[in-house]
Amino acid sequence: MRKVHLFLLGLSLTLFSCSGGQETQNMKMMTPVSFADVTIDDAFWTPRLLIHKDVTLPVCIDQIENQTGRIRNFENAAKGEGEHSGIYFDDSDVYKALEGMAYSLQIEPDPELEAKCDEWIDKFAAAQQPDGYLNTFFTLTGLENRWDNMDKHEMYCAGHMTEAAVAYYKATGKRKLLDVAIRFADHMMSVFGPEGRHWVPGHEEIELAMVKLYEVTSEKKYLDFAGWLLDQRGHGYGTYGKKIDRDWPEVYYQDEVPVRELSRITGHAVRSMYLYCGMADVAAYTGDKELTAALDRLWDHVVNRNMYITGGIGQSSHNEGITEDYDLPNLTAYCETCASVGMVLWNWRMLQFTGDGKYGDVMERSLYNGALAGISLKGDRFFYVNPLESEGNHHRQAWYGCACCPSQICRFLPSVGNYVYGTSEDALWVNLYMGSETTVKLRGKDVRVKQETTYPWDGYVKMTLGMDKPLKAEVRLRIPAWCKDYTVTVNGEAVTAPVRNGYVALPKKWADGDQVELVLSMPVEEVTADPRVKEDVGKRAVQRGPIVYCLEEVDNPEGFDSLRLTEDAQFGLNELNKRQWWGHPLMEIKAHAGGKTLTFIPYFAWDNREAGKMKVWIPLEEK
Ligand code: FUB
Numbered sequence: 362m363r364k365v366h367l368f369l370l371g372l373s374l375t376l377f378s379c380s381g382g383q384e385t386q387n388m389k390m391m392t393p394v395s396f397a398d399v400t401i402d403d404a405f406w407t408p409r410l411l412i413h414k415d416v417t418l419p420v421c422i423d424q425i426e427n428q429t430g431r432i433r434n435f436e437n438a439a440k441g442e443g444e445h446s447g448i449y450f451d452d453s454d455v456y457k458a459l460e461g462m463a464y465s466l467q468i469e470p471d472p473e474l475e476a477k478c479d480e481w482i483d484k485f486a487a488a489q490q491p492d493g494y495l496n497t498f499f500t501l502t503g504l505e506n507r508w509d510n511m512d513k514h515e516m517y518c519a520g521h522m523t524e525a526a527v528a529y530y531k532a533t534g535k536r537k538l539l540d541v542a543i544r545f546a547d548h549m550m551s552v553f554g555p556e557g558r559h560w561v562p563g564h565e566e567i568e569l570a571m572v573k574l575y576e577v578t579s580e581k582k583y584l585d586f587a588g589w590l591l592d593q594r595g596h597g598y599g600t601y602g603k604k605i606d607r608d609w610p611e612v613y614y615q616d617e618v619p620v621r622e623l624s625r626i627t628g629h630a631v632r633s634m635y636l637y638c639g640m641a642d643v644a645a646y647t648g649d650k651e652l653t654a655a656l657d658r659l660w661d662h663v664v665n666r667n668m669y670i671t672g673g674i675g676q677s678s679h680n681e682g683i684t685e686d687y688d689l690p691n692l693t694a695y696c697e698t699c700a701s702v703g704m705v706l707w708n709w710r711m712l713q714f715t716g717d718g719k720y721g722d723v724m725e726r727s728l729y730n731g732a733l734a735g736i737s738l739k740g741d742r743f744f745y746v747n748p749l750e751s752e753g754n755h756h757r758q759a760w761y762g763c764a765c766c767p768s769q770i771c772r773f774l775p776s777v778g779n780y781v782y783g784t785s786e787d788a789l790w791v792n793l794y795m796g797s798e799t800t801v802k803l804r805g806k807d808v809r810v811k812q813e814t815t816y817p818w819d820g821y822v823k824m825t826l827g828m829d830k831p832l833k834a835e836v837r838l839r840i841p842a843w844c845k846d847y848t849v850t851v852n853g854e855a856v857t858a859p860v861r862n863g864y865v866a867l868p869k870k871w872a873d874g875d876q877v878e879l880v881l882s883m884p885v886e887e888v889t890a891d892p893r894v895k896e897d898v899g900k901r902a903v904q905r906g907p908i909v910y911c912l913e914e915v916d917n918p919e920g921f922d923s924l925r926l927t928e929d930a931q932f933g934l935n936e937l938n939k940r941q942w943w944g945h946p947l948m949e950i951k952a953h954a955g956g957k958t959l960t961f962i963p964y965f966a967w968d969n970r971e972a973g974k975m976k977v978w979i980p981l982e983e984k
Pocket residue numbers: 450564631632681697699763765
């Protein structure tokens with residue numbers, strides 16, 4: 362039951378093939394099925410979603426309303442008097458929390474929560490300036506200073522407000538916030554653009570948000586504005602304005618070269634992720650092959666040289682971002698939670714574009730490891746920084762002065778159903794394994810899909826299809842790259858189905874009640890890093906299926922620092938009592954090595970018990 366494989370493999374470039382067509386035709390290979398249309402019933406995810414609603418949302422609301430001045434800033438801005446408290450981009454946390462509340466409403470109506478959203482939205486609307494501008498920091502500290510400093514996050518906040526507005530409109534059909542977002546977008550376009558001023562937003566986000574606004578309004582001007590903003594980068598326009606802080610070089614802001622020439626991730630990790638999402642979103646409608654080629658180069662550079670085994674990125678706290686290729690320190694890894702969520706968002710877009718499972722693999726890795734570690738199992742504490750090793754002094758916190766990560770988790774978790782299914786004209790794509798039900802349209806006909814699985818603890822998946830009349834279509838199942846052995850049966854009969862681009866395709870005339878069973882073999886794997894990663898030379902990590910494991914001192918109190926894996930280590934699995942893990946089903950791994958037993962738990966579950974040391978990469982005993 363033991364395999365050793367090399368984690369950071371050199372992957373060849375794959376250029377996207379976007380066929381031509383109208384300028385705004387969507388070029389994606391697959392359209393994701395919205396989480397709002399996916400009902401999750403899953404041993405792993407259902408407890409998380411319940412805890413999100415019952416614990417995480419109230420924690421975020423309390424922080425925003427009572428523990429910090431975030432809502433008060435909007436009230437003061439509406440009155441035009443009073444102080445601004447906190448950081449100049451704190452508005453974004455309120456918008457991100459609202460987005461999470463809107464997603465929660467899409468899953469399950471809740472009049473009380475909806476009333477809270479309406480209350481906040483009234484405050485946002487009241488704080489909007491007559492010309493459409495909305496930012497409590499500048500309203501309260503001097504509107505004459507607005508749009509002068511690329512790093513002051515005005516468009517970043519605008520982008521998060523727009524995402525929240527689109528989410529809430531979809532959840533309730535109410536337009537009030539959407540109209541606020543439209544007025545703000547129109548304001549920005551009256552100041553900046555081909556006929557106006559140059560501008561490079563110091564923190565990306567507005568680009569992907571403008572594409573969302575385009576999608577919901579069908580107003581192409583927003584898509585064009587997103588494209589224009591992307592094209593502003595790399596021409597020295599970042600210094601435009603009167604009061605620019607240029608403490609950081611252009612690479613920090615992804616402003617060193619035009620976006621089509623990018624081939625290396627640089628600078629701030631979260632900014633990079635949002636930029637790449639925006640590039641993918643614009644390219645999805647314009648078919649811009651230079652943008653997609655740049656994204657392809659960037660992906661190779663991120664994944665094969667700068668990504669941790671947890672799917673996290675950003676090695677350094679200095680720039681909250683990228684250092685050198687293959688420099689992947691464990692103890693000082695930054696791996697901001699938002700950057701892991703960004704990896705999910707970006708790889709999800711790449712997957713839609715290409716239908717290539719390699720993006721699904723990274724999406725899954727970042728989701729189950731880097732992103733999930735960002736929240737405690739109880740749902741009430743958050744990690745901002747996610748190192749792969751700890752001396753015992755790194756712990757989740759109830760909130761942060763800079764609270765981008767808690768609010769990120771708040772909006773990300775309820776939308777996890779987004780990543781499960783996709784469709785193309787005649788194919789259902791199953792991208793993630795999660796117990797769930799949905800109804801999709803294939804060849805214009807409704808197909809009901811039911812998925813049952815105990816993933817990620819087991820590789821068994823059963824899909825049952827329902828339809829009124831038999832239908833010729835394909836079911837495509839992603840076979841994760843970690844899985845070297847799988848079987849597929851259709852109605853109990855084994856089928857030979859090779860993996861192409863990370864998926865097995867099952868073409869068939871499907872009938873009501875047809876069943877597909879997939880068994881992904883999920884042995885414990887020992888992983889070695891690329892030898893260029895100096896930090897991990899002579900070490901191994903333990904992974905099973907999509908889950909990366911770690912050692913915690915609480916389970917391994919004796920001689921933690923001297924624990925070693927051996928070449929002949931034997932691994933066994935042990936199901937943990939979920940009552941002791943706040944209702945979460947968990948699997949630990951016991952490694953018997955050199956006469957000792959090492960107990961591994963999933964990396965995402967660390968720091969939920971007694972404080973202590975932790976590590977993901979374990980030294981291998983020297984011969
Ligand atoms: O600047 C806004 C957010 O705060 C960034 O995305 C995070 O890295 C943190 O700096």
